[in-house]
Amino acid sequence: MDKKTVTTISYLSRLSIDNEKEEKIVQDLDNIIEFVDQLNDADTSDVEPLTNPLEKTAKTRSDKITAKNLKKELLEIAPSSNDDYFLVPRVVE
Amino acid sequence: MTIKYKTIKEIKKMISQKEISNKEVVEEVYKHIEENEHLNAFITLNKEPSIKKSKDLDNNPSDLPLAGIPIAQKDLFCTKGLKTTCGSKILNNFIPPYSATVIENLENAGCISIGKTNMDEFAMGSSNETSFFGNVENPWGKNLVPGGSSGGSAAAVSAGIVPAASATDTGGSIRQPASLCGITGLKPTYGRISRWGMIAFASSLDQAGPMARTAEDCALLLNQMCSHDEKDTTSLNDDIPNFEENLNQPLKDKKIGIVKDLDLSSLDNEVVKIYENSLKEFEALGATLIDISLPNLSLSVPTYYVVAPAECSSNLSRFDGVKFGRRSEDPKDLEELYIKSRSEGFGDEVKRRILIGSYVLSAGYYDAYYKKAQQVRRLIKNDFDKAFSNIDVIMTPTTRGPAFEMGSKGSDPIQMYLEDLFTISANLAGLPAISIPNGNIDNKPTGIQIIGNFLDESSILNFAHMFQTSTNWHMHTPEGVKE
Numbered sequence: 001m002d003k004k005t006v007t008t009i010s011y012l013s014r015l016s017i018d019n020e021k022e023e024k025i026v027q028d029l030d031n032i033i034e035f036v037d038q039l040n041d042a043d044t045s046d047v048e049p050l051t052n053p054l055e056k057t058a059k060t061r062s063d064k065i066t067a068k069n070l071k072k073e074l075l076e077i078a079p080s081s082n083d084d085y086f087l088v089p090r091v092v093e
Numbered sequence: 094m095t096i097k098y099k100t101i102k103e104i105k106k107m108i109s110q111k112e113i114s115n116k117e118v119v120e121e122v123y124k125h126i127e128e129n130e131h132l133n134a135f136i137t138l139n140k141e142p143s144i145k146k147s148k149d150l151d152n153n154p155s156d157l158p159l160a161g162i163p164i165a166q167k168d169l170f171c172t173k174g175l176k177t178t179c180g181s182k183i184l185n186n187f188i189p190p191y192s193a194t195v196i197e198n199l200e201n202a203g204c205i206s207i208g209k210t211n212m213d214e215f216a217m218g219s220s221n222e223t224s225f226f227g228n229v230e231n232p233w234g235k236n237l238v239p240g241g242s243s244g245g246s247a248a249a250v251s252a253g254i255v256p257a258a259s260a261t262d263t264g265g266s267i268r269q270p271a272s273l274c275g276i277t278g279l280k281p282t283y284g285r286i287s288r289w290g291m292i293a294f295a296s297s298l299d300q301a302g303p304m305a306r307t308a309e310d311c312a313l314l315l316n317q318m319c320s321h322d323e324k325d326t327t328s329l330n331d332d333i334p335n336f337e338e339n340l341n342q343p344l345k346d347k348k349i350g351i352v353k354d355l356d357l358s359s360l361d362n363e364v365v366k367i368y369e370n371s372l373k374e375f376e377a378l379g380a381t382l383i384d385i386s387l388p389n390l391s392l393s394v395p396t397y398y399v400v401a402p403a404e405c406s407s408n409l410s411r412f413d414g415v416k417f418g419r420r421s422e423d424p425k426d427l428e429e430l431y432i433k434s435r436s437e438g439f440g441d442e443v444k445r446r447i448l449i450g451s452y453v454l455s456a457g458y459y460d461a462y463y464k465k466a467q468q469v470r471r472l473i474k475n476d477f478d479k480a481f482s483n484i485d486v487i488m489t490p491t492t493r494g495p496a497f498e499m500g501s502k503g504s505d506p507i508q509m510y511l512e513d514l515f516t517i518s519a520n521l522a523g524l525p526a527i528s529i530p531n532g533n534i535d536n537k538p539t540g541i542q543i544i545g546n547f548l549d550e551s552s553i554l555n556f557a558h559m560f561q562t563s564t565n566w567h568m569h570t571p572e573g574v575k576e
Contacts, residue, residue, distance in 0.1 A: 001452075009451040013406060014413075014431045015444055025445065028506055032449055035507050036395040036462065042469045049467030050474055052297040053283045053523025053547075054327055061323045073190035079420035086415050088427050 001030040096121050098253035098570050101162050101310045108161050115147040115161040122163045122207050125254040132230045132252060134245040136168050137176045138208040146205050157203030158317055165249040165258040168209035169216055170196050170301070171290040175206075179292045180214040180224040180242075183418045183438025193290025194322045195259065195301050202317040207255060210245030214440045215409065216266055216294045218242050219512035220502065223442040228499055231274055232571045233537055237496040240270030240512075243304065247274040250304050253570060257305040257314055261291060263298045264397050265491075265516025268528035271304055272491035272540025275530045275569055277557065278304045279311045282548050283523035284329035287322030295404035296327075298397075298520040307567055308529060308557035312336040315550060331548060339551040340558040345379035347556075350484035353384040356391070361494035364539055367532030368490045371541045371560070375488075378559050385480040385487065389472045393518040394510055396473065399453050399466035400521070405443075406450025412438065445506060474522040477546075485552050487544040489515045491528040495537035515542055525550045529557045530566040538569065 006026050010017050017025055080087040094113050096104050107113045123140055143163070150161045166172060169179050171189035178184045192200070200206060213223040221229040221244025229244040231237035232252035239248040246258035247270035260267045262280035271278025279302045286301045293299060303314035315336045322328040351372070357365050372382060414420035414434025421433035439447070453462035480487065493514060502508045519526040524547060528540040541560075545553040561567050568575040 005452070006448070009448050009455065012455065013444075013447045013451045014410075014428075014435055015439070015447065016432050016436045017444075021441070024504075025448070028445060029448060029452070031505070031507060032398060032445075033452070035510075036399050036453075036466070038395045039392060039399070039462075039465050039469050042389060042392055042465075042472060044465060044468035044472065047468040047471055049464055050471035051467055052327065053474065053521075054329070060326070066323070070190055074416070077188060077190065077417045079414060079418070088415055089424055089430060091427050 001026060001033055096256070097125060098306070098575050099256055100306045101159070101256045101313060104162060104256055115150040116144065118161060119143050119147040119163060119205060119207070122255060125252070126208070129232070129252050129254060132232060132248050133227050134211055134229055134248040134252070134254070135165070135208045136178055136180070136211050136226050136245070139175055139206055143205045143207055155203055158313065159199065160203035162204045162257070163207045163255050164199060164204045165208060165210045165246055165255045166196060166206050167243055167246050167258065167260050168212055169261050169292050170259060171292070172196055172206065172209065175209065177209065177292070178226070179216070180212040180226060181438065181440070181443070182225040183412050183434070185225065185419060187418050191290060194287035194320065194324065195318050196290065198318055198320055199259065210243070210249055210258060212245055213242035214443050215292070215405070216242035216261060216263055217405070217442050217446055219265065219269055219509050220499070221245065222499060223440055225440060231496045233275065233496060236499050237537070238273065238499050240273035240496065242266040243270050246304050247271055247276060247278070250274070250276045250306065251571065257303060257310060259301060260304045261299060261301050262520065263294050263401060264520050265513035267302050267304060268491050268516045268526060268540070268542055269512060271528045273496040273538070275538030276304055276306055277308050277311055277527065277529050277567060278302065279315065279527045279550070280519065280525060281315060281319070281550055282329070282525045284327050285525070285550070286318050287320060287325045287328045289322055289324040293408040295401040296408060297404060298401060300520070308527065308554050308561055309337070309340060311527065312340060312554045312558070334551055336550055336554055339555045342555050343379060344375065344556065344559050347380045348383050348484040349375055349380050350385035350480050350487040351382050352387050352390065352487065352489060354386055354388060354390065355489060359493060360490065361534070363534045364490050364494055367534070367539050368541060371531040372488065374560060374564060375556070378563060383484055385484060387476040387480060387518070389469060389476050390518055392469050393473055393521055394514055396466045396469045396521060397513070397517045398449070398510060399462050400470060402446040402450035403454050403463050404450070406447045406454065409443070409447055414438070442506070470521050473518055477522045477524060481546040486556055489542045489544070491515060491540035491542040495534045495539050519544050523547065525553055527553045527557050529560060530569065531564070532566060533569060538566070
């Protein structure tokens with residue numbers, strides 16, 4: 001973990017890091033990664049990853065429309081919107 | 094007649110015997126909230142609608158199971174028309190257009206949602222020190238943390254403001270604050286309670302649950318909180334038992350697993366003594382202690398700190414300043430809008446976890462960290478499956494020590510992460526677990542954790558209730574022992 005890696009992952013996360021906090025964050029992340037490196041102590045050859053405790057019981061539902069159209073309510077709580085769309089700074093000139 | 098420190102059962106009786114009106118109950122709650130303002134347990138109050146609902150109940154008495162019972166709701170659950178912040182600046186103006194299923198279930202059972210409780214930002218923290226809305230104080234002592242992330246819910250119940258609160262638990266966020274505040278807190282089996290309308294932190298670990306003064310009240314609440322919900326694909330469709338039915342079963346011939354490879358040396362000495370005394374109490378109730386082995390338990394915290402940040406970094410990508418929540422002012426383009434809204438809106442701990450998540454999921458590191466952690470997660474689950482073939486429940490202390498001073502864990506995040514040493518494994522394996530008060534160190538409460546097998550909340554509630562019929566630790570309040 002170094003400054004360059006932190007710059008890359010903060011861009012991937014769409015976060016900017018204040019200059020005065022950068023050193024501390026590099027140090028914290030380095031410590032956390034070192035801490036989780038303990039996982040290498042476990043022998044996991046031939047072990048299937050477990051993504052969710054319910055892997056065998058998760059169910060699908062029938063493809064019926066049940067949701068109400070909340071367009072008006074949802075657009076109302078957006079930081080910026082008109083009658084039909086969320087508004088953001090112009091993307092295409 | 095006061096409702097302070099009363100249980101749900103006691104308040105129900107007071108209302109039905111007309112010792113107190115529904116409106117008086119609610120008015121007293123708001124009086125207690127005012128008197129306890131220094132605790133900072135609430136972010137938003139729901140006063141007018143609550144008083145109205147209580148008046149309606151006085152005019153039209155109801156026999157719903159939670160009729161008129163004031164409940165504080167963790168500010169992580171969406172509540173229709175009522176501000177929901179998740180403890181974050183990025184949601185400090187968010188008013189959801191719908192309510193979480195679990196909130197609907199509780200309200201349909203008659204409860205009154207008094208207000209929204211303070212919490213660690215996006216439930217990331219073990220001391221309630223990461224909330225944008227400030228620290229919560231533990232009612233047991235000035236400057237003591239209430240634990241986290243459900244610190245506001247725990248403090249509100251512990252201070253006797255409300256008999257119960259909703260909460261959520263991703264790595265211990267119900268059980269650890271319950272332990273530090275001297276109350277009872279239950280994390281059900283993963284999938285028991287719908288996660289629809291719960292603001293997601295780590296979707297494969299998050300589970301809602303009740304906090305209350307007794308296991309009996311937790312059983313009553315759990316009965317109302319559970320439902321099969323088609324809107325949550327991980328919501329279980331299994332039969333939901335009546336969780337109150339088995340509370341009084343004798344513990345004779347029941348088996349308690351004691352983890353023999355648990356390293357108790359890093360614990361407060363007194364915590365270990367209190368824990369061992371509680372085990373003797375369970376033996377006196379007829380249960381047998383059996384040594385079990387969970388060889389991968391020590392890897393649960395590192396496993397969690399890969400899995401949870403990975404899921405958090407992807408869940409929190411939805412906060413982009415476009416569709417809801419706070420947007421930064423005058424961004425020069427769309428990219429800057431995303432970056433500035435997120436950087437201004439999230440606190441340091443949330444940012445740290447998003448960054449770790451992006452790192453362990455990024456190309457080149459995915460197999461070394463994310464896949465590896467999920468493999469170890471299976472080993473941990475396999476350990477539990479094996480152990481439960483021969484026992485009814487597993488017991489551990491809930492935490493390493495009692496409530497600590499605000500700021501005392503310093504600036505090293507790992508010290509705080511180790512707070513959840515005993516609680517995290519139940520989330521990784523999806524198992525139900527409860528924390529109940531079992532002692533007191535220098536007027537600070539401690540808790541014992543009871544972990545159950547998959548879907549077996551009934552057993553842990555049974556053990557917890559029997560303990561509470563033969564001890565009175567759950568009757569201890571910051572103002573002395575309840576009569």
